[in-house]
Amino acid sequence: MSKMLELFTAARQVSVPLLAVRTADQIATAEAIRAASPEHVVAQWDAARGITPVPTPDGKAPKPTAQALAQAQIKAEDTVGFDSAMIAAAKLPKGAVLLAHNAQRQLTSAEPSVVAANVQAVANLRSVFKTSFRMLVLLGPALVMPGELEQDVIIVDHELPGAAELAV
Numbered sequence: 001m002s003k004m005l006e007l008f009t010a011a012r013q014v015s016v017p018l019l020a021v022r023t024a025d026q027i028a029t030a031e032a033i034r035a036a037s038p039e040h041v042v043a044q045w046d047a048a049r050g051i052t053p054v055p056t057p058d059g060k061a062p063k064p065t066a067q068a069l070a071q072a073q074i075k076a077e078d079t080v081g082f083d084s085a086m087i088a089a090a091k092l093p094k095g096a097v098l099l100a101h102n103a104q105r106q107l108t109s110a111e112p113s114v115v116a117a118n119v120q121a122v123a124n125l126r127s128v129f130k131t132s133f134r135m136l137v138l139l140g141p142a143l144v145m146p147g148e149l150e151q152d153v154i155i156v157d158h159e160l161p162g163a164a165e166l167a168v
Contacts, residue, residue, distance in 0.1 A: 001036075002032065002158065002159075003156075003157075003159070004021060004023075004029070004032070004156055004157065004158035004159070005032055005033070005036050007154075007156045008021075008033060008036065008137075008156070009036065011135070011154060012037075012097075012133070012135060015129075015130055015131075015133045016130075016135065016154055017125060017126050017127075017128075017129035017130040017134065017135055017136065017152075018122065018125065018126055018129070018135070018136050018138070018149070018152050018153040018154070019135060019136070019137045019138070019153065019154050019155075019156065020103065020137070020138040020139075020140070020143045020145065020153050020154070020155040020156070021137055021138070021139050021143075021155075021156055021157070021158050022140065022141065022142065022143050022155065022156070022157045022158065023139060023140070023141065023157070023158035024141055024160055025158075025160065026101050026102070026139045026140070026141075028158075029099075029139055029158045030044055030054050030099050030101070030139065031054070031057070032158075033054075033097060033099065033137065034054040034056075034062075037097055039095075040095045040096060040097055041064060041065045041068040041069075041092060041093055041095070041096040041097070042054045042062075042065060042096070042097045042099070043065055043068075043069060043074075043092065043096065043097070043098050043099070044098070044099040044100075044101060045079065045082070045085045045089075045098060045099070045100045045101065046100075046101040046102065047080065047082070047101075047102065047105070047106075048080070049076055049080070050075070050076035050077060050078065050079035050080040050085060051069065051074050051076060051079040051085050051088060051089070051098070052069075052076050053065035053066050053069065054099065068092065068093050068096065071093075072088075072091040072092060072093070073091070074088045074089075074091060074092070082100070082106040082118050082121065083117045083118055083120075083121040085098075085100075086118070086121035086122060086124070086125060086136075087121060087124075089125060089134075089136065090124075090125065090128050092134055093134075094132045094133060094134065095132070095133045095134065096134045096135075097134070097135045097137060098134075098135070098136050098137070099137045099139055100136065100137065100138050100139060101139050101140075102139070102140055103138035103139055103140045103143060104140035104141070104142060104143050104144070105140075106118045107119060107122070107138075107143075107145070107146055107149070108144075108146070115146070119146050119148050119149060120148075122136065122138075122149060122153075123148060123149060123152065126152050138153065143155060
């Protein structure tokens with residue numbers, strides 16, 4: 001188990017609601033988190049598709065996650081906007097994990113009103129997620145939290161595999 005997954009699992013056990021993972025390979029990180037959370041709903045958000053299930057290696061949506069999104073009435077097309085997705089995330093079931101790809105783009109911008117809404121949307125999930133063991137995982141290659149979130153978000157690194165991991 002990678003150091004990132006150890007930290008992720010430890011954070012889940014104590015109901016850390018907001019986690020950021022600095023990673024050069026967001027897809028691999030999402031797959032690793034999904035694989036490490038077989039008993040939980042694991043969904044993902046990106047700016048092109050909105051909230052969707054994290055697919056299995058064969059490209060299929062895990063049925064429990066797809067059903068949970070349908071039951072919560074969370075539709076991909078309604079959650080393309082980051083702030084809309086974070087509002088919808090409050091309807092995810094207990095224990096769910098939501099991964100937000102390229103989160104650094106949503107928390108820094110030349111448009112102050114957009115950043116303010118996005119930062120507030122993340123902050124609003126803190127208490128809601130803490131009490132129900134849900135987690136928002138912000139993914140990106142270079143994540144620096146805005147001042148409003150730096151005390152609430154735990155940041156971990158998911159390193160690229162080294163020579164030992166790549167050896168055949």
